[in-house]
Amino acid sequence: MLASQRRALILETLAREGQVVAKVAAERFGLSVDTIRRDLREMAAEGLLQRVHGGALPASPALADFAARQSIATDAKDRIGRAAAALVRPGSVVFVDGGTTAGRLARHLPPDLAATVVTHAPSVALELLDKPGIEVVLVGGRLFRHSVVAVGAAAAAAIAEVRADTVFLGVTGIHPEHGLTTGDYEEARIKRAMIAASADCVVLASAEKIAAVSPWRIAPFEATTTVVALDPPEEFAAAAARAGVQILAA
Known part of the structure; x- marks a missing residue:
């Protein structure tokens, strides 16, 4: 699965469920937990989500100036x-x-x-x-x-x-x-x-x-x-x- 496809699935899960649990996402997508965690780190750095222990939550658009x-x-x-x-x-x-x-x-x-x-x-x-x-x-x-x-x-x-x-x-x-x-x-x-x-x-x-x-x-x-x-x-x-x-x- 391409990185862009993984990211799209992560964002869809976040929008639908309000959170992403790394272990659950790895099992659902047939990927390693390390791969999901790496994606979450990179997406957090881009402001697409907020990492928390075990996964991620929606990032607030109110962070704008x-x-x-x-x-x-x-x-x-x-x-x-x-x-x-x-x-x-x-x-x-x-x-x-x-x-x-x-x-x-x-x-x-x-x-x-x-x-x-x-x-x-x-x-x-x-x-x-x-x-x-x-x-x-x-x-x-x-x-x-x-x-x-x-x-x-x-x-x-x-x-x-x-x-x-x-x-x-x-x-x-x-x-x-x-x-x-x-x-x-x-x-x-x-x-x-x-x-x-x-x-x-x-x-x-x-x-x-x-x-x-x-x-x-x-x-x-x-x-x-x-x-x-x-x-x-x-x-x-x-x-x-x-x-x-x-x-x-x-």
Whole structure:
């Protein structure tokens, strides 16, 4: 079997079953496990999938940079942002993470809402300029251009000083077994810091992020209080219920 044929079969399996188990795939295709593992390594290097122990899972298309992500699932992100904005209560202190969906959340906050938004994303702060009731605390640090957010020790230290009611978190992957993940080590650290400094964690999850996995783990799935999503798959919703994670339909 040619390498191109093996890759096509692996991608078909991934799309159909949501995972590839190396041993099972080897038996199914009549190949050695080493051959399948080599294919998975090469495909992971090309961004076609995410390797995990024993096989592979879908790679998140949300790993693209900020500019590219602005054109992905715009209607869905708007609905998710609107639903998440409704969770921000008067008088609350909330973290709003970076990302295109978080920007939609900021856009949908009422201008007369009296609340405090702490963010390390300049794009989120700019969305709040015309909302005089909202106090904006902008966390500084090294600008990570890929996601247009502040990262690094200074940002982590500033976040640790806050005691927020809720963090509205952006991720590139949310998986019941592999948890919340993202594509950058420093960004994962900042997201963990916001979770640790918040009473509740609300994950903004457009369809391409659900059941996907990225290289850097942020936190276990159970660290999530609520997932705001648009028509999540039944299997994912069932896993969330077992973990005590609420699903809020956008």
